[in-house]
Amino acid sequence: MKHTELCKLISRSEPIPGIFDFTIESENIAKEAQCGQFLHINCGESTFLRRPISICDAYDGKVRFIFEVKGAGTRELSKKQTGDMIDVMGPLGHGFEIKDNVKNPVVIGGGIGVFPLYKLAKELHGRADVFLGFRSKDRVVMESEFESVSNMVITGTDDGSYGYSGYIASAMEQYLNFHDCTMIYSCGPMPMLKAVKKIAEERGIPCQISLEQRMGCGIGACLVCSCETVNGGADKYAKVCTNGPVFYSEEVTLND
Ligand SMILES: Cc1cc2nc3c(=O)[nH]c(=O)nc-3n(C[C@H](O)[C@H](O)[C@H](O)COP(=O)(O)OP(=O)(O)OC[C@H]3O[C@@H](n4cnc5c(N)ncnc54)[C@H](O)[C@@H]3O)c2cc1C
CATH class of the missing domain: 2.40.30.10 (Translation factors)
Structure with a gap:
């Protein structure tokens, strides 16, 4: 309510x-x-x-x-x-689903997209391996807070000024070459979400992504925040404010 x-x-x-x-x-x-x-x-x-x-x-x-x-x-x-x-x-809105049997969950956020992932990481009770990406060292936030509630945190910067050097989705991709994971949770800028969706789907790993679309009313009445789904007909569009902001990656088409 x-x-x-x-x-x-x-x-x-x-x-x-x-x-x-x-x-x-x-x-x-x-x-x-x-x-x-x-x-x-x-x-x-x-x-x-x-x-x-x-x-x-x-x-x-x-x-x-x-x-x-x-x-x-x-x-x-x-x-x-x-x-x-x-x-x-x-x-x-509809938030992240935490399933009891989820094994080695991976949480990946970029920029302001890290904020909604903190409560999620807490509720995964120290099981999450977390990837945090920022533009540069001076934009890094919440790293120690994530460390206190997670199994492991890898922080990266696009310009290489701190931690992993490069896009954080690449760090996650390298990690997935050597680790099992049964759920990826993600929030961040659209290029990062597209990369995460591709990596997850290539490996058959279920992936929940949170979309931060421009929004009007917030309660499903105005359609400003519609996003394209993989469905046709009447279900071609979903409302980020009520159907989301969290969707399974396979449900939505990510457009810029
Ligand atoms: C479900 C959801 C959760 C969000 N959570 C957070 C959060 O935890 N922390 C946070 O900092 N921001 C978050 N945002 C983004 C935030 O809502 C926008 O930054 C804010 O509405 C901008 O309002 P404004 O009046 O300051 O700027 P405006 O004058 O409305 O816009 C300023 C600039 O920001 C761009 N912009 C506006 N809204 C968005 C958006 N949703 N996504 C990308 N660009 C946008 C505009 O195109 C414009 O260039 C979230 C958005 C959504 C939909």
Whole structure:
């Protein structure tokens, strides 16, 4: 069930420039949040539409989300101070599925796509092998937090300034040449998701991907966030906000 609430901002930090780490109070949302679901946030008066931001963590009546300032909405949201109230709708969408029998799960995120994967990694109870990709060393976030809840973390940068040098999907591909895996979970930029989908499907590994499409209403009414599925006819398009944001890679066609 979704709730629309005015929630108090109880903690706020900027771990790297332009990335804001917020925790709000909400008993209802914290109790119901599943990993991979998102909040639809009224950022303030400058933007009419709410903005979707993933739930990074939820516990003890608290909900954490981390966002990058991209445009007017996230810029206005970033100005909120501890004690301010934020108008939040959530939890929304269909999140990641965690199956009990999943063996050696692999979690792979890129850039701001790492944030929704943290609650997932926690709920995999130390079993996940995690791959985190960033543009460069100064954009690396949450590495130690992932390390504290995962079996193993490999961090990489596109420019080689920290950790694995190159695209993080390549690091995962090399790892899969020597390790079994029965589920891949992924969120990140479209080129990374395309690479992850291809690698998973070539190996026959089920793969869940979270799509961060531009979104309007967040509740399935406006169709702004439609994505193309592999089906025809009436099922040719799915709504990222309600059918997703998490899909099995084989369900969707990834377009730029
Ligand atoms: C389900 C979901 C979960 C998300 N979770 C997070 C998260 O945890 N952390 C985070 O930082 N961001 C997340 N996003 C992206 C975030 O919603 C957008 O960055 C935000 O809506 C931009 O709003 P704005 O008003 O600041 O910028 P706008 O003025 O609306 O846009 C600024 C620029 O960002 C681009 N943009 C806007 N929305 C998106 C989008 N969805 N994907 C790619 N580019 C976009 C625009 O094309 C434009 O170039 C998520 C998106 C979705 C759909």
